[in-house]
Amino acid sequence: MENLIALLVAAPLLGAAVLLCGGRRLDAVGHWIGTLMSTASFVFGVILFADLLGKNAEHRTLIQHLWTWIPVESFQADVTFRLDQLSMTFVLLITGVGSLIHLYSVGYMEHDERRRRFFGYLNLFLAAMLLLVLADNYLLLYVGWEGVGLASYLLIGFWQHKPSAATAAKKAFLVNRVGDMGLSIAIMLMFATFGTFAFGPVLGHATDASEGKLTAIALMLLLAACGKSAQVPLQSWLGDAMEGPTPVSALIHAATMVTAGVYLIVRSGAIFNAAPDAQLVVTVVGAVTLLFGAIVGCAKDDIKKALAGSTMSQIGYMVLAAGLGPIGYVFAIMHLVTHGFFKAGLFLGAGSVMHGMNDEVDMRKYGGLRKYMPVTFITFGLGYLAIIGFPGLSGFFSKDKIIEAAFAKGGTEGWILGACALVGAAITAFYMTRVMLMTFFGEERWKNQPTRSPEAPSAEPAAEHQGEHAEPHPHESPKVMTIPMIVLAFGSVFAGFFFNLGDRFLHWLEPVTGHSEGDSPLSAATVTGATMVCLVIGVGIAYAMYGRRPVPSVAPRGSLLTRAARRDLLQDDFNHVVLVRGGEHLTRSLVYVDHTLVDGVVNGTAASVGGLSGRMRKLQNGFARSYAVSMFGGAAVLVAATLLMRAV
């Protein structure tokens, strides 16, 4: 059965190769090839899943060794796949949501003449992401890690004719490089510490190493996770990444790739467990990011950017949970999966709205759309209820568990982290209600005015063909787009309940991640109650601000915090001032040193050698008598020196 594992990766990889090398003759069927390959991978995943379920919990790890990749003395890298409960969960999420989004893209990208290439990239992404979660050693994981980075870069910049998209792709790539550097350093440290980077030996003997080394490795892994998962301080690329086509935002920048950081931390749990200082940093990063993303999400008028802030915030929850150690690993992954459903659904819904609104993304130009696109409204609405944690829906179960786990951390830290998570829940309720109200309720602000105001340029080029100033005619999307949304809405509604029934998700993952209860100062009911109170407060405030009052179609100036949040809490300004300016100053001073000092020394040396040459040349005066004197002197020195050598 383990021989099937390679096919998981091979199917989309083959699809990518065929689509990218096949040329224009595949234009007509390319999207179906891509979808087929993705679905095939999903089918293999389901078969393997059924196989795993048929085994005892202890035997649910399948290893497939393909070949030895780099055999250099003690530096042995294998291409080996590991399929256990953790990677199985990811495989199903990636291929399942991935296949749905492939299907959705068939409709969404219909008018794009480069659709075949788009599907090639999507398949490439799936292959790389599957490689990432199936790898049995960190070096192979790194290959997948870079692969998803590449696919992300290609897809964010898919509409490369737009400077904003090209810039956003470059930004995502560069910021991710910082994180990737962390991963490569972590792998080097592992090799230096353990002499290997295979999961088994490294994670099995993690406690043999000193805590200092483990902390260093863990912090480097965290840096990698921050880059890939858009956590503070490497979060700045995610908002701009929304320049990519919406299916990309749904698949890569909401459901799967951005959660790779969480996977990395949970997979390396043995290292983090032995490095409590690093774990504390992880929780702090998670807590800061969940508030950061939520605050940014409150101020954005661009529907995709609001959702991007929300993604950042929800991944903050996951990272927070992963930082809690065995108390939180399972819930981090559980929230990751439920989030994969409802956030992908929300993005697809946003894409559907944009599809019907001439690719307008400014929510202030929406309003009252529930009448025009009922399917989108209902699926989006279910996703909305799931994310804010409405009782009974997916987000309720997974988020509530994380908040409980945060309190269960114990001590002052537990209180602070728990409070952050609670406040985050309230803000989540606020901004998601705001999105919901601005889009589907209220007056129809898109009437009698052209869409696409100059400040909010469209993300989609198709609009340019339809006329810039035409009044939009909102309409429901075709079935090929709505069916994936409906399926994902089912996931948003029932996944949490299903996972929580008899703690089956916990029992499923526990053999890989381990689990402990912690000791919470608050009872589960108290935490749930507090969460509900926060939820109501958030929704209430949003309703008071956006439901009862008309929404201005031009954004008001807003408070200082609002303005800062609109600018992503000044993250780009910070990066610009500290990193870009600092870097510029550094390079300028280095150039100055190079020009004056280095070139000075070099040119000075050259000049002095040249001058010396000119002077020595004068000794060559052409008179044989001078030459003879030189020889005589030389001979005298030679003799004297030889005698002197003997004397000393």
Added chain:
Amino acid sequence: MSAAAVHSLWTTAATAADPISKINAPKIEYAQLSPTLIVVGAAIVGVLVEAFVPRKSRYYAQVFVSLVALVAAFAAVVALASDGYGTTKAHIAAMGAIAVDGPALFLQGTILLAGLVGLFTFAERRLDPEAHGNRVDSFAAQAASVPGSDSEKAAVKAGFTTTEVFPLLLFAIAGMLVFPSANDLLTLFVALEVFSLPLYLMCALARRKRLMSQEAAVKYFLLGAFASAFTLFGIAMLYGYAGSVSYARIAQVVDGTVTNVDPALAGTMGNDALLLIGGAMILMGLLFKVGAVPFHMWTPDVYQGAPTPVTGFMAAATKVAAFGALLRLLYVVLPGMRWDWRPVMWAVAIVTMLGGAIVAITQTDIKRLLAYSSIAHAGFILAGVIATSKDGVSSVLFYLAAYSFVTIGAFAVVTLVRDAGGEATHLSKWAGLGRRSPLVAAVFAVFLLAFAGIPLTSGFAGKFAVFKAAAEGGAAPLVVIGVISSAIAAFFYIRVIVLMFFSEPRPEGPTVAVPSPLTMTAIGLGVVVTLVLGVAPQYFLDLASQASVFVR
């Protein structure tokens, strides 16, 4: 001194009168000395050719004789080497005068090949325009005629050529063959003079710029005689020290292993002052020949003034012969006092490397530039000599072989670039040569890169071997200075390349003459050897390594 003793100085007792039975006939291994004997014989035949063959046919006869002799001598060297005389059968021939061993055979082979390639450039007669319907080579029509005089004009008009250069070349080669294999100091000195005197003469024979050529020859002769005097004085002192001119005997005395002391020499024998002073003076004579600073001052003037084919031959073959003799002297005769000569040689190597490289920077004449380059290279080779190890010997052997071909090839290219006044040696005239004659410029660029020691040329392999041996022999600072000098030297080599390829050609620039197959062969061989030794040096390094053991 007693009366009887004085008396015995000019009389002998009658009883001792049976001289025939007292003198042992010297035992000469003619077969093992055949390379030298062939060349000497051919040189004598060449003299006879000058005397008896009609003027019109002399050129062809001389070239033929020289060619046959050099090829035959080279074949003899190869035969001796494959017979095992370089390794297992290495021994001392001719009553202790000549060593037949690996280094000797390797160097003799190198000298013969260099001589052969040199012969091709000597015999070139297509470069200069024909004078009065007669083809002319690089040499004066009649050496004895005063430059610019009527007799010179008459000689040119009569179509005279100095075909004497061929026997002179052969004599020089014969001396060079003996020089690195000489196993006593007198043979060494005789060989030195045998190859030096023809060189002095050949330097004076240029067809163009005859005054400059003669001036160069006089300088070379004066300074060479000066250096020879030092050498001879040093030989005398070493004789005084050891009571013998034989290398083996001197080495024994240096080591202190000699047992029977001649009572007549008891007063001076083992006097270290004699050893040190004498050794230093002989060293000085050899350093003069290799062109090491501060005994190098003749080099630029002579290289510039001599006919270019002579310069190329001299730069290559003299260096090979002189370094061979230097190696044998230091490794066979004076290894016992290496703690005395090594520091001194260190200093000489350093000033030679740096001096040659630095002064070359400001040169404006291509021949002088190459002269200083050869001085710098002498320094690099000295670094290998100082290693005092088997690797040191083999690296020097390899370097010499690689360097000879590059040098002769480079000077052969210099003969091609000409204007109305003959060879256009001023660097400014080489500007833009790459645009007009890409092939010639490219070939010259290959030689320059080899001089600079760029990888994939023989220069790199040689330099690497020498520096490696020096570093392993404990001369790491020397290697550092060597690399710095190489960097300085790279500047002026690359500058010439830049000049050829990236400067605008001058309107009144020189033309490139189309040579006969002779020069083409010389240049082509140079390029091939340079690239083969650069790309696949291992076979030749192994060969040099096999040939690196001296017989004692």
